[in-house]
Amino acid sequence: MKRFSIRYKDWNPKEQKHREAICTLANGYIATRGAAEENGNTEHNYPGTYLAGGFDRAWTEIAGRTIENEDFVNFPNWLSLSFRPQNGEWLNLEKFKVLDYCQTLKMKKGILERKFRVEDSQGRRTFIRSRRLVSMHKKHLACLEWTFRPENWRGEVEFLSGLDGKVTNDNVARYRELESHHLDPLGTDQTDDHIIELSVRTKQSKITMVQAARTIVYNRGQAIQTAIETHQKEYDIHQIIRFDVKEREEYTVEKTVAIYTSRDVAISEPALEARKAVRRAGSFKDTLRKHTQAYKTLWYRADIRLAGDDKNQLLLHLHIFHILQTLSPNVIGVDVGVPARGLHGEAYRGHVFWDELFVFPFLNLRFPEITSSLLMYRYHRLTEARYAAKEEGKNGAMFPWQSGSNGRSESQVLHLNPESGRWIADNTYLQRHVNSAIAYNIWNYFLTTDDRKFLSFVGAEMFLGIASFWASMVIYNAEQDRYEIHGVVGPDEYHTAYPGSETPGLNNNAYTNVMAAWVMQKALEILEIIGTRRKEELLRLLDINAMEIQLWKEISHKMYVPFIGHGIINQFEGYEKLEEFPWEEYREKYGDIHRLDRILENENKDPNSYKASKQADVLMLFYLFSKDEIGSIFKQLGYEMTEDIIVKNIEYYRKRTSHGSTLSRVVFSWVLLKYNQLQSWENFEKVLVSDFEDIQGGTTAEGIHLGAMAGSLDLVQRGFLGLEVGEETLWINPLKLAYIKKLSLKVKYRSHWILVALVGKTLKITFKEGYKDTLKIGVIDEIFEFRQGKTQEFSLA
């Protein structure tokens, strides 16, 4: 791995908003842009701190628990640490002269490091190296270490170390008008000279969060005597730590923080546990060692090596790192889902959409325990989904498009167009296809792991509930002898109603219909897999009778799919009648038109009127299913879907998509893989830089795009390497890609670890270990029986 460090010369945050960073590559590190909150000036959220910020938020366990419509709460700031020389001012990067500044996120070890030299108004120069971590080993612990060296001064210095509960959610500009305070104070306390404590409670969800912090100063490895004053308010507590420093001598300030919430397991109550944990915590070095070990374990499983372009490699690492920030083994058993922006920003307020569809393929093949825990998040909200269906007069379970906390719909009904300043009706809540995504995830988790316990125990209950919902959504068209679905919205959010219509929703969205038919096919298969007894129990529990099962069979053969002609699937019924969009005209006029909807609305035009999509809709089908799979689904429906036709569809929709979602690039890179390598690769590289270069025009500052990040990794494994999970066999069928020189990764297939490496035109496969002695691995068209420990090479020439 290479070092990618960013240096800020004569750094001044106020001028840095869109400044390009100067980067150098080196060993395994990546820098974040911007400073962090730990400058003692917590009021500011400098632009671009999202990596660092996210790094700390990864701590939270309340992801995916939206707090009514106030939502997604930040933890109190534990990073508050500052200093002032005698008669000086508190360190403030806006007021001090910054001589050097370098901030580095060390992904391999999970540490954020900053090195900087500052000069105060009296010419006193100080060097500071700050390192911080949120422990991957003990999720309740975080540490901040300052190495502090006066360069040209001596005398008394004061350090300020605090816990600050006055944090707000002000990360997203357009939400700032809304309530941004989400914490009520419960009080502060000092346990002993070195330990302070802050308790707060979230306003709506009434979750108690307690932080305890211990600050100790060392010189030459020994804790030194300091004078400590503690200042307490309701909302914050801090200590002033006073001692004498010598010129060019090094001092280390270690701040160790523990946080517990009232939702943690195995606790008496949060304050007691936080106090205890911080009292028991070892030195920064101890914590760092265990933390690094934990990262080593994760990287061993998660790493993907791609030789050729250092930047691409680095970005793949960045994406893996961010997935682990949000979804590490520390979330197992915790009631959290997959929020669209991870834990790294406040956009969408922590809402859960369908992003897990893009994230699970990476997790399934490495950390299936995480996937099953995240599926449990859905399972715990099944009652709410059943109620939602009932309220709509439907059967089964209807998971909402946007949700959080207790699983009810949190979809907005209005949204703000920042271009026009207008609030406009939002029909995107009609994206019922999220239900099929959940079903797809259950099935693929099962296929990859063979976890029958999960399938039988909870997976089937959700899956059958979703099947039941679709069965109650269909309308029978007797004339055509086909089943239809009306009044929904597909993945493409530019089309949510017919032009001029008062009624929201569209009829027969092809993606929705085909996915519903697939759900029926698999539901029938699952009923066989789980066995007679469990089948009876579940059907009784879910009030599904024999007549309904008969209907499922019917639908799985007779779902309607609209076509435009020549095999082109119609995105929805009536799409064919919409105007072609004048792409060139608008590109010339506006430059970046990926958020076409806002531009059009600002011009008093309706995106519903055009053949222009925000993101892949029909093409999702070719993303989720292989050529053979989609062929067989269509065949069962009595339609033809050959490779030729697929290519035509890709071409048709490629020309009509604005990529207003980062997910769109993932899908396009995927579907183009076999048909247009150059375009596919261009899209892949776009996905890689999407958050790094913030290609969506500033949305990255509001949080990373977790689905797209994971999508880039899945492109490597299932796209480039052609990994495909079968019921008895793991298939590996790499594409011959001119852009890839060397590629290697590890995957876990049904508890067996397999190493796959592509070096030039040679494919090397090793069955590393597992509980069976032999394993079937299919390469291209042939199935090979691998013995444990055996490596086999294949020539792709």
Place this chain on the structure above:
Amino acid sequence: MKRFSIRYKDWNPKEQKHREAICTLANGYIATRGAAEENGNTEHNYPGTYLAGGFDRAWTEIAGRTIENEDFVNFPNWLSLSFRPQNGEWLNLEKFKVLDYCQTLKMKKGILERKFRVEDSQGRRTFIRSRRLVSMHKKHLACLEWTFRPENWRGEVEFLSGLDGKVTNDNVARYRELESHHLDPLGTDQTDDHIIELSVRTKQSKITMVQAARTIVYNRGQAIQTAIETHQKEYDIHQIIRFDVKEREEYTVEKTVAIYTSRDVAISEPALEARKAVRRAGSFKDTLRKHTQAYKTLWYRADIRLAGDDKNQLLLHLHIFHILQTLSPNVIGVDVGVPARGLHGEAYRGHVFWDELFVFPFLNLRFPEITSSLLMYRYHRLTEARYAAKEEGKNGAMFPWQSGSNGRSESQVLHLNPESGRWIADNTYLQRHVNSAIAYNIWNYFLTTDDRKFLSFVGAEMFLGIASFWASMVIYNAEQDRYEIHGVVGPDEYHTAYPGSETPGLNNNAYTNVMAAWVMQKALEILEIIGTRRKEELLRLLDINAMEIQLWKEISHKMYVPFIGHGIINQFEGYEKLEEFPWEEYREKYGDIHRLDRILENENKDPNSYKASKQADVLMLFYLFSKDEIGSIFKQLGYEMTEDIIVKNIEYYRKRTSHGSTLSRVVFSWVLLKYNQLQSWENFEKVLVSDFEDIQGGTTAEGIHLGAMAGSLDLVQRGFLGLEVGEETLWINPLKLAYIKKLSLKVKYRSHWILVALVGKTLKITFKEGYKDTLKIGVIDEIFEFRQGKTQEFSLA
């Protein structure tokens, strides 16, 4: 199933304390003794209400979460429902004349029913049938239904329906001097005419609990108009519901209650969820239907049929019922353990000991998902166990003998002898053998389920931690070339120190030593099973080096086991020198001497001085391991352990045990099975009635004995039927027991369901279903390959 109903003629609670019930048997029901709290007089806890009380407490999710030393909190009382005719008094079973009274616990459906007729001071006679349930389908819901019929009067009637937060823990007489109030009020509220709400918070653990209740009155299937007055206090809220009744007309009062706590998943906040749940709840009938379905599902798996004696059958059902009350699928994923007294009483304040050792064999073979969730309870407390070991200067993980909440030791250091009124030092906390029990449970869960994911992911981490602890506990005796363990206490709690010694603990308790050696043997095996990579990771995580592994090997061959001579295992080193206890003398003097320790202490004598045990200690070894297994463990240690020697040991300790624990009878019935059928059966029948007839002299009122209840079921499956789980084969090797005419049950072995029936001398085995087509089942000495759906008969003649 037969009906077992209890009738109370001219019922008067004050005189009923030890009254024997008159019982009749009928369809699937069992009566509880005593009345319930729902008589509008919640101040009283009538003796014998434990079944009913337990039934309601089964709702709690805070089992095994002791609240500091205040512990085990009761939910606010939701059963408060009463009536009074105009100008009359509120129903009070102490003041009203009770004409008829019959209370029935319907185990099959999980309903508690009471039918009674009362007459007030003005001669007004009223019939009431009350039915109540805590939903097995939706664990947050409970319902109470009163069918109410004025027999000889008419006019206005008032009903009182409330929620009462002034509950106390006063179930255990000797705890009543301690703090019994555990709830702080958070307030009451009325949402609409029919819904009231009460919020409380536990004093120490700060868990918020909110109840919402809806009361509606029906006549002839229609909700009727009533006048409602609501009375609110901080701690309780109730409604007075007024309407007119006709003579001999039937009215139904339905009270539906929802409870949520701040620890529930998938919630916004508890009050909102409780209100929502009660608003959405259907009628009593709807809830009853789903509840009954859920029970049907459970009984199908859990049932054990034993023909011959209706009472024995009934008691087996009672025991299954009580296990499901405490440990149903509703605990999966919830942070609860296995408290010794279930959720049915306050004795031991909800503490978790080692009872799961006796409970898991039943669960493993039917509901393995529950076992793995309960093992997670231990896993979440592993950090605390590691800290406890460190504090003692040991390595690895040391789980405490008594624990709760955050997993730290909750063992008492003093206990009260009610005989003498003295507080005496309690060394039982030195029962480190609880660690081996946890290891044993992990291994047997794995063997039964083949759940490699669990073993590799969490099981191994706990198991190796325990192995590491034992390795740091041993002392090398160079002279003997043996490893010893000093300063511990075995399962027998009468021996906790040497007579006259100031130092607590004993040296080389045979049970502890052998179990530690077994842990070493299995730890080495587990290191192989989990694979090289995981092994490396875990050893690094747990700081276990190659030298330590070498030590494990050593110990597994050289652990010291003390013998008295002639193959008799010495309970501990020095036991052989203790005085024989004059059993006959004390039996004559005191009658019941099962709590010998209290009797002796009252006489200023020390139980440590005698060869008298409270319960099985050495004999636990023959309970936990088959003859072959124990033979092989001893052989590896260089000792001989043949069937002959086993019989001698049983005889030796049988004569020296007072059965001061209900668990002792389980172990004795087990070990005697093959050698003395009559005595074994007598012990089995003792276990069956232990709570029903309260053979421990009144302790049942403080809560049932969950371990003994489960032990009786395990005696049937693994004892009588000789079920033994192998790595590839399920063994079934029934004993020829004169007492058993017909016996049948279902077991789940590695996801495959097997039906076993013993009819006279014919054994019928059916491989019902599973994901494999064939399954190996060993009968007596031969292995048979069963095809799915196939039944095979074997003659045992």
